[in-house]
Amino acid sequence: MARMKFLCDAERCIACNGCVTACKNENEVPWGVNRRRVVTIDQGIIGEKSISVACMHCSDAPCMAVCPVDCFYKTEEGIVLHDKDLCIGCGYCFYACPFGAPQFPQDGAFGLRGKMDKCTYCAGGPEQNFSETEFKKYGRNRIAEGKLPACAEMCSTKALLAGDADVISDIYRTRVTKRGKGSEIWGWGTAYGKPEKAAAQPGGK
Amino acid sequence: MRKIMLALLVSVLAIGLSGCGERPPVYYKQGKYQGKPDTQPWDNEQFKGDRVAWENAVKARAQNENDYNRAN
Numbered sequence: 001m002a003r004m005k006f007l008c009d010a011e012r013c014i015a016c017n018g019c020v021t022a023c024k025n026e027n028e029v030p031w032g033v034n035r036r037r038v039v040t041i042d043q044g045i046i047g048e049k050s051i052s053v054a055c056m057h058c059s060d061a062p063c064m065a066v067c068p069v070d071c072f073y074k075t076e077e078g079i080v081l082h083d084k085d086l087c088i089g090c091g092y093c094f095y096a097c098p099f100g101a102p103q104f105p106q107d108g109a110f111g112l113r114g115k116m117d118k119c120t121y122c123a124g125g126p127e128q129n130f131s132e133t134e135f136k137k138y139g140r141n142r143i144a145e146g147k148l149p150a151c152a153e154m155c156s157t158k159a160l161l162a163g164d165a166d167v168i169s170d171i172y173r174t175r176v177t178k179r180g181k182g183s184e185i186w187g188w189g190t191a192y193g194k195p196e197k198a199a200a201q202p203g204g205k
Numbered sequence: 206m207r208k209i210m211l212a213l214l215v216s217v218l219a220i221g222l223s224g225c226g227e228r229p230p231v232y233y234k235q236g237k238y239q240g241k242p243d244t245q246p247w248d249n250e251q252f253k254g255d256r257v258a259w260e261n262a263v264k265a266r267a268q269n270e271n272d273y274n275r276a277n
Contacts (some may be wrong), residue, residue: 085241126242126243145251146259156268158271167267
């Protein structure tokens with residue numbers, strides 16, 4: 001059985017916010033709600049690291065544990081989803097989540113506390129697949145189309161991986177063992193290739 | 206009078222002892238999802254309920270993220 005997970009490679013993420021934009025566009029997420037965002041650590045210092053964060057679809061999700069109306073469920077593929085018709089917008093899930101994934105509408109003069117919105121792993125929600133209701137409430141259902149979340153598929157450096165945990169772990173493992181360490185990971189060598197590779201290209205010296 | 210006092214004593218003892226009893230603690234129990242049922246991602250026209258076909262499609266899609274398959 002598949003266990004759908006996200007994995008963000010901090011060595012590759014360039015904080016382009018392409019994932020954030022892809023998510024917003026694909027799901028038509030309202031203003032003030034950010035299902036995904038990029039966090040940068042040690043910004044401005046050489047070696048700064050960025051990571052793309054959204055709902056991590058935890059195996060033992062704390063949001064599910066604290067929800068007083070039990071509106072969360074986990075699909076067979078391990079995706080944590082919720083029923084917006086049942087959500088009362090209490091915000092308990094927001095306090096429980098270590099990633100700040102649950103979002104609440106923030107527009108309006110005093111700030112609203114409407115139904116919670118979060119990353120659905122592009123899997124829609126408890127409505128008929130591909131229906132307009134599903135799209136309006138939860139966003140696009142790419143998973144039912146046999147696709148992966150738009151954020152990961154859009155990622156230009158392939159820092160953000162999405163898919164079955166075993167599969168993306170394999171991809172990441174291959175990457176880590178092949179790319180070496182130190183300046184081989186980031187910097188001139190990565191961007192423009194090694195000298196022997198550059199010479200092999202047409203026009204290369 | 207004596208009988209009444211005895212009955213009173215017994216009842217007081219019974220009530221008092223009941224306070225020493227231990228009730229089972231209330232542990233948090235994971236609630237059951239109360240919302241609407243969701244359809245499976247493979248239950249549509251594209252996959253026609255074929256879960257294996259859906260899983261293979263997703264796995265193949267995930268390999269697009271592996272750039273070591275495409276370059277190097």
